[in-house]
Amino acid sequence: MNPSGSPVCGSVMIVGGGLVGASLAIALDAAGVAATLVETAAPRADAQPSYDERNLALARATVNGLDAIGVWQHAAARATPIRHIRVSRAGEFGSARIDADKQGVDALGWTLPARELGAALLRRLDACTRLTRLAPATLSALEPLAGGWRAQVNTVDGARRIDTPLLVGADGTGSFVRTQLGIDAERHDYRQTLFVCTVTPERDHANRAFERFADAGPIALLPLAERRCGLVLTVAADEADAVAAMDDAAFIALAQQRFGWRLGRLSRPGRRHPYAIHRVAAAQLIAPRAVLVGNAAQTVHPIGAQGFNLGLRDALTLAELVAAQADPGNAAMLARYASQRAPDREGTMAMSHGLVQLACLPQPLLAPLRSLALLACDRLPPLQRALARRGMGFRGTPPRAVLERVP
Template sequence: MQPPDHPADARHDVAIIGGGLVGASLAIALDRIGRHVALVEAAPPGALPAVFDERNLSFAEATVHGLRALGVLQKLRAPAGAIRRIHVSRQGDFGRVVLDAKEHGREAFGQVVVARDFGQALEARLSECTRVTRYRPMRFEGSDPGDGARTLRLRDADGQEKTIAARLLVGADGTRSGVRESLGIGADERDFGQTLFVARVRAERAPDGTAYERFGPDGPTALLPRGDGHFGVVHGVARADADAVAALDDAAWLARIQAAFGWRVGRLLATGPRSAYPIVQVVARALVADRAAIVGNAAQTLHPIGAQGFNLGLRDALTLAELIEGHDDPGNATLLGEHARRREDDRNATLQFSGGLATLTAGDDATLRPLRSLGFAAVARLPALRAHLVGGALGYRGDVPRLCRGDA
């Protein structure tokens, strides 16, 4: 039986602000190890957060392991799409990179799951948690450090204030994190000048397990193999063109994707609704503070190229949960310092990969074409370089949390 909302005894081991992908996953991981959790959510009961829309999430193998250990993937009602091959190319450049999971002893690199379906699976799993108290709909107003805990100030939809206490505050509240700001943690921003459109498309040829990423001067165009026989399309455009692209009718939209992507899956026949998101990288200058930590997009919001964002955020969450499992006090300064240390290599490598790839593949500078073509050739021929890319695609960078290695 799940604990009642808003109990009179409002002291918790951990308070998580944000019930999206990473925040909900962390709550489940902490419930699993017997910690009492407050999950503060903006969405009311019965409604999914806005992040659970038609976006297509690419789960690396490490993420699949972690979510299966948490009992979340078992709750999916819609089929996931296996990523058995990764095909990378760029308009106007010679060469391509094709990675095949079987060549590396795997059935698949990961899975594609629709964000809405994943949100429903998380909700189903949360309903089974016995130590998660959900405060919703509520906004985080701030927190004050105290003796062994933080006092959190919350406000409900009617404007009524509530205070709760937690030995650890975790900000999982997205790119414009109120927790990060309240802790005085600064962030560095990089606007890529691009807008990303996502949708569902149907093609002449059904998905066969290949995830395509086609780079162009204004950003990437990816076709991801969904489990429902459609492709998830991700299409980057220059910010100045975003309004015009949003206004296209379905036929013109499909023609634009066809021109950017090519004919590898035949003619594109139909599309679902489009959503648009500006691409801005936001990187926090610290991951921890006094009895506080930030994870997921609150810690780093990446360029979506290579589909690294949620995978990195889940590794944030599961690393923190793993450390908390071994300590009596989840807000202990030594624990939080160890969390920041363990996340450093993975975080830096993933930021360098996504940001560097976005810079190298964007623009239309002809002088870069030979360099990019040489890069494609090197990946195709050098086993060590291919192995490095495969490790990243599988989600194994830096100090990987135990559950992501498949150790339940």
């Protein structure tokens, strides 16, 4: 049976209560659309698997969107503005600088611990009036109906059958919804592992974010409160166990060697967390009365910090389109969603993948070209402006929520 046709009764069902799924639920509630959110973890920030120890770099458009749906007021006090971005490559002469004042804004973005954003989302979820939250709960089966889907959801009170006119998969890289819909995904193993932690630099970061490329992979330092920085260190996957086993002194020495001395000596590393890096791209975003958002639709390399930023634009675009429909899962709306998201999605995925392939390849013949490209970004205002706008999240046709607060 095809789930197209007249909609079944019921609310939009969002499977996955992480950062993107929760944001979508809030955006739908703010737009007056009823939704059911299926979360695998109990509704506590310290229990959510996606509300972890990472420090998120939130693009300007992302903060605009979070502000529009009433989340940012709960997180702003813990956020640190990024007013300068510095990009370089180890051993090569080119570098690029992007400054907020030259772009006519007070900040290019903000950094925020993932747990703080998770806590802010949970506070905003508590104020939703059109949202049903099932947590802890898991989706165990899907059955197509004329006009929607019938979902079997296992909760602490037993199994429930719920009908929905629109099923949203926001359940992460290994999406169960994507698999049940029969949507293939392209996978690429970068054979890299990311280590994240906080460090204290000798010199004040002065609201600067650094991204430095090398043969071994990128390393980034993000400005945080109390003069600390979020460290993002990439190593080859076959070196991950050795790096994980390092004591603090050896780990800091590695980070210092990879990053250099721009902020003086690094010290006091926090608890380290490793993440294997893969690229996963769904072959399509939509199916009859179903749609994928966030990491379920695309998981990108963390270079450039675009993962959640891209996923939030998915969520806000979908909420905007659903709110304008009497039937939240109609085929024309879903097709428009896929079309509207394509330039942003494809451009961001191509950028992140291309940067890894180009900026981290150990090929000496590429060095002059890379340096010249960075110099062009630094010295040519139109090019710098275009890159800054994309970096701030204004790519393709962004949802209205991220535009309304742009100075």
